[in-house]
Amino acid sequence: MERVPESAVLWVLGLPFAGFLFHALLGGWLIRVLGERTGKWLVGFVGTAVVLSAFGFGWQLYQWLLQQAQPQHAFTLADWLRIGSLQVAFEFLVDPLSVLMVLIVTGVGGLIHLYATGYMAEDTDYARFFTYFNLFIFFMLVLVLAGNFLVMFIGWEGVGLCSYLLIGFFYRNAQWKENTDAANKAFIVNRIGDAGYLLAMFLIFSLFGTLSFVEVNAQAQSVLTAGSATALAIALLLFLAASGKSAQLPLYFWLPDAMAGPTPVSALIHAATMVTAGVYLLVRVHPLLLMSPTAMGIIAGVGAITALFAGTIALAQTDIKRVLAFSTVSQLGYMFLAVGAGAFWVGMFHVATHAFFKALLFLAAGSVLMALHHMGDIRQMGGLARVLPLTALTMAIGVLAIAGIPPLSGFWSKEAILLSAYGAQPLLFWVGVATALVTASYMARLWVLVFWAPPAHEVHVERERYWSVLGVLILLALGSVAFGWLLPGEKAFHEFLKPVAESASPLPEAGKSFVFGVALGASLAGLAFALMRYRRGVPQPEAQLTGIWGVLHRQYGYDGLMRKLGVEVGGAIAMFFTIIVENLIDGIVMLVGLLTRGLGSLLRPVQSGYVRSYAFVMMLGALLLLAAAFVYGLR
C-alpha cells in the first residue's frame, strides 16, 4: 500500500487553522492599520484563499485516492494519549467518504467564504467573523478526516463551539437578546446529542478496546451480536448524537432559531456542512448500525417523520430564512431515511447535492435580504425579479433542484432515496412522496412570493452590487444543475463510494419507473399548487396565520412544548434542586469551604514573618527528618 500523502492532509488541516490564527492575531490590527478598505480586502482574501487552497489539496487527495486499489488509508500524526490500556493517537483516515466531505466542506465552504467577503463587507466585526469562519472549517475538516472517535469528537465539539459563536455573532445589534438566546439554545440542545456521543464512545471502547473507526468497523460483526440489546444501545446512542447535530426529531428545534446568525453562516454551517455531520457519522460507522435492524428501522422512521413534519411546518413560515431552515431539517430527514433504509451511499449523495442547492438557496436569500435591508418577512415582499434578476434566476434553479425536477441535481438524489425507501418499507416511501409534494410547494411558494407575486407594500430595494455575491450564486447554480448527472454522474458517484458506503441491499430495479413517475408527479403537483395559490400574494387567512396555518407556523406547538418543558419542567426541577438539593449541597460545600478556609486561617499565624522562627521551624523539621530517617533506616 502506498503511503498517504500526509503533507496534503496536513495542508488541508493546517491552512484553515493558519487562517484562523492570522485573523485572530492580526485581523483586527490589519483593518485598523491598513484602513477599512484594504484591510478588509486582505482579511477576506486570506480567509477565502486558505479554504480554496485547502480545496486544492483536497483535490490532490482525491486524485491520489482514485489511483489506489485499497480504499481506506489511515495515518497517525502523533501519539496522543497512552494511559494504561487506553491508547489514542491523532489518527486520520483518508477514504472516499472523508475525501468527499473534504471536497464539499472546502469547495462549497470556499465559495461561501467568497460570498461572505461581500455580504459582511459593512460589518464592524469583519475580522472576528473570518476568525470564527476559518476555525469552523478547520474543526469540520478534523471531524471528517478523523480516524477515531476521540479525534472526531474534537471536531464535533469544535464545530459546535463555532456554531455557537456564529449564531450569537450579532451581539451588538438590537436583537442581541434573541441572538444570544438562539446561540444558547443551540449549544444546550447539542449537549444532549453530545452526551449520546460520549456514551456511545465509552460503550464502544469498553467492548472493542479501541476507538479507531477502521478497527471498530472491522470487528463489528465479531464483537456485537446481531440484534442484541448492546448493539441496539450503541446504534441508538449514535443516532441520538447524530440527531442532535443534524437537527432531527426530537432535537430539531434549535436549528430554526439558529438562523439568527449571519446568512453565510446559515448557508455554510446550518445547511451545507455541519448539520450533515450526523449523517456522516452514521455512514462512517454503518457496520455498527447494521448489527441492529431495529435501530435501522427507528432511524429510517424518525428520518421520514422529521422530513414530513418539518416540510409541513415550512409551508406556513413567514420568514425567508426560517422557510429554508425547516426545509433543511426536512432534507436532513431524507438523508436519515436513506441511511435507515440501508442505502448509505445514497445518504451521502443527498448530502452532496443538498450542499449545493441549499447553499445556493440560502445565499440567494441573503442577496434578497441585503437588498431589503435585512427585512425577511416574505409576506411583505413581491415582484423582486425585476430588481434582482440574477438572484431570482439562480434561486429558481435552486427551487427546481430541491423540488426534484429532472435533470437538476436534487432529482437524482431524491429519486435514489425514494427508491431505497421503496425497497425497504412502502409506508416510508409514501411518507417520502408526501414530503416531496410538500417540498415542491413550499419552495415554489417562497419563490413566487418573493419574486413574482405583486408586492404588498412599496419597499425600498437596493440593487445587487457585490460581484462576489453574484459570482458565487452563479457558480453554485451551475453546481446545482450539473451535479448528479454531468459532473460526477450518479453511477460514478456510487462507484466512488462503493468500497466504504455500499448500501445494505441493492436498490430495487423493478420499481424504478414507478418511483420515478410518482415522485415526479408529486413534485410537479406541488409546484403547480403553489403557483396557483400564491401568484397574487398570500391569501388572507394564511397571512394572518389563523387556523391550520397558525398551527403549522407554531411548529404544531412542539417548540412551545419544548420551551415549556425546558423552562417550566426544567424550572420545577431546578426549583426542587434549589430548595432541597442545592441547599443541602450548598450547605455541605459551604461547610467544607468554611472548614478548609478555617484550617487555612489556622495555619496562617505560623507564617509570622519572623525569619528567626522560620529558621527555627526549619531546624525542627530537619531534626524530625533526621530522626525519621534513623527510625526508617534502622535495619
Added chain:
Amino acid sequence: MESIPLNAYLTLSAFLFAMGAVGVALKRNPIVMFMCIELMLNAANLAFLAFARYQPTVQEQVAGHIFALFVLGVAAAEVAVGLGIITVIFRLRETIDVDEVNLLRE
C-alpha cells in the same frame, strides 16, 4: 606524630554544626546569624578534611580537599552577597534587627 582519631574531628564538626544551627534560630542580628551559617559551613569543611585524611586512595583524598576549597570560595561569595543585602536593609531601615523586618507574612 600521634594522629587524632577521626571521631574527635567528627565530634567537633558536629558540635560546630549544631551550634551554628541553633545560633541561626536564636540570634536577632543577621550578621551574627550569618556568622553562625559560616560556622556550619566550616563544620562541613572540617568533616571533609577529616574524612579526606582517612580515604584509602589519593583520588578520594583529593576530592575532599578540593571540596573544602570550593566551600571556601562559595562562603566568600555568600559573604559578599549577604553583607550587600544587609547594608541595603540598614540604609533603608536604619536597623538590621531581623525581628523588625517582617512586612511580609501570613
Added chain:
Amino acid sequence: MVYDYVPIALLMGIALVIAAVMVGGSWLLGPRRPTPAKQSPYECGMTPVGSARERFPIHFYLTAMLFIIFDVEVAFLYPFFVVLRELPPETRAFALGVVGVFTFLLVIGFVYEWKKGALEWEDPVEHRRLKPEPQPAPAGEQP
C-alpha cells in the same frame, strides 16, 4: 618536646620587654597634654567605642566585601601553582589555559566593579540616587 617551645618563649619575653620599655619610656619622659583626639586609641578612622548603632560609612563594608571575594578567589591559584611545575608539558599548557580562563573571569569582575564605581570612595551615583522615603506601601497590605 617542651624544649621546642623555648625559642617561642624567648621571643615572647623579648617582645614583652620591648613593649614595656616603649610604653614606660614615653610615660616617664613625655609631656602630658591630652586632647580628645589623642585620647582615642586610634587617631584616625572610626571611633571604636560608643553605640553600636552609630552610623559609619558604608564603604567600609563595601570594600571589605570586594576584598574578601577576590582574596578567596585568588587563593584558588595557590594550589595550582604548587603542582604546575610537576605537570608534564602537554598537560601544563592545558592547565595554564584553564587558569587563564579563571583569571580572565576574575579580571572581568574587577573591571566591572571598577567601571561601576565601587572602588570610588565618594560614590557620586549612590549619593545622587538615594531617595529619602521611596516606598509607599501598596494597597491591600496585611496589617
Added chain:
Amino acid sequence: MPAIRYTHGRMEATVRPEIEWNALLPLMSLIATATLVLLVEMFLPRGRHAPLIVIGLIGLALAGYFQISLWQTSLTTFENLWRVDTISSLLTLAILGATALTLLFSEEYLQQRDLRYGEFYPLLLFASAGAVIMVSSTNLMVVFLGLEVLSLALYVLAGLARYEVRSEESALKYFLLGAFASAFFLYGIAMLYGATGSVDLMAIARGWGNSAPGTATSAMLIASVALLLVGLAFKASLVPFHMWTPDVYQGAPTIATAYMSAVVKVAVFGVLIRFVEGAAGMAGLWAPILWWLAALSMVVGNLLALVQRDAKRMLAYSSIAHAGYMAVGLVSLNATGLSGILYYLVAYSLMSVGAFAVLTVMARAGDATTIEALRGLYYRQPFAAHAMAVLLVSLAGIPPTAGFWGKWYLFVASLEAGQVLLAILLALTSVVGAAYYLGLVFALYTPPRETVERWRMPAPMAACLLACVLGLILLGLAPSWLTAPARQAVEASATRVSSGLP
C-alpha cells in the same frame, strides 16, 4: 581513567582528563553570553537594555541549539563530573526556555518600576547557568556549585528593588534561610563523602549495599540522605521547609519571582530525580519521609493559598502545592512518576512564568498585586486577562490544558505504585486548588467599580504570554509529544543506573 596517580607519597598529575567538549557547549555558550552581557552592560547608558536582551536571547538560542544537537546522546565526561542524557537535555531546554521567556517580559517591568538596573540580565543568565549545571551532573560537588551559582544570583535578584523595603526583606530572608539550607545540604555531602569516599549521588545505593547494618558507615549514610533531603526540600519549597517561599515570592520583584518559581523548581526536581535513581536502594528510608513532605505540601500549600488576598502570595503557596504534587511522582518510584515529573516541570514552568508575567502588568498600578487590584483586569488589558485565564485553568488542572495531564500522570503513577492515599490526597487538594484559581479567573472578568483606561501590551510580553498559552494548549492536546521522550529518558537512565554504568 585516573587523572592523578599516587607515587611514593607524592601527587603526580599525569594525563589530562578526557573531555567531550561538545557536551559542555551549551553551558559554555550560556556563561559566555552572561559574561558578554555583563561587559556590554558596563558600557551602555543607564536604562538602555535592549542590546542586552538581544544578546541574551541569541546566546540562549545558541545554547539551546547545542543542547538539541546533543539530544538522544548519553555520555558522561570530565571524570564523570558532567552528564548528558535525555533527562538533562529536557531539563536544560526547559531552563533555557523559561529564561528566554523571562527576558521577553522583564524590560517593561524594569522600566515601569524605575528599576533601571542592567545587572538584572547577566544575573539572570548566570542563574540559568547554575541551574543547567545542577541538572547536568550527579556529582554533588558540581551540583552544589551549580546550586550556589543559582542561589547567589537569585538572592541578588530578589533584592533588586534597592529602594524598597519589601524587596530587601525578601532578599534577606531568602539569603539567610537559603544559606542555612545550603549548610544542611553541604553537611549531607560531607557525610556521604565520609561513608563512601565519593560525592556522587550514584554512590549512595552502592555504599548502602556495602555497609553492614548498625555500623558508623550506615549511620553516616542515613544522616547524609536526610540532610541532602533537607537541603533539596528547602529549595523545592516542600513543607515544612517552605516558609521562605511566600515571603520571598511576594516581596521580590515580580520578574524575579517568575523566574525563580520556574527555574528553581526545574533544577531542584532534576536533582531529586537523580537522587531517586541513585538512592533507589534506600527507598525504604526516604520514601516515607518524602510521602509526608508531599502530603503536607499539598495540604498546607493549597489551604493557605485559599485564604490569601495577594495574587503573588497565592501563587507562591500554590507553588508549594505544585511541589507537593511533583513529590508524589518521586514517592511512586516508577517510570510513570518520574517521567510525569519531567512533563509537569515543563508545564509548570510555562504556567508559572506566564502567570507571574501577567502580574507584571500591574507594575503600572503601583505594582499592587492584591486580588482586589486585579479585579477587572479584562477591561484594562483583555489579552493579559485571557492569557491569565488559560494559565489559571491549567494551574487548576482542568483539561484540555497541560496542567491536567501533569496531574493525571502523577495521579496514575501513585496509583500504579499502590499509593492510594496519596492519590486521593492529590485529587482532593487539586479540587481545593481549583477553587482559588477559578476565583481569581472570576475576579479578572468582574467589571471594575470605576471606569478604567486601557493599557497597551508591549509586543515582547505578548509574545511571551502567547508562547506560554499556546505551549500549554499544545502540550494539553498532545501530551505524548513530551511524555514519550520523557519516559524513554527515565527508562534509559534507570537501566544505566541499575547496570552500574557511569
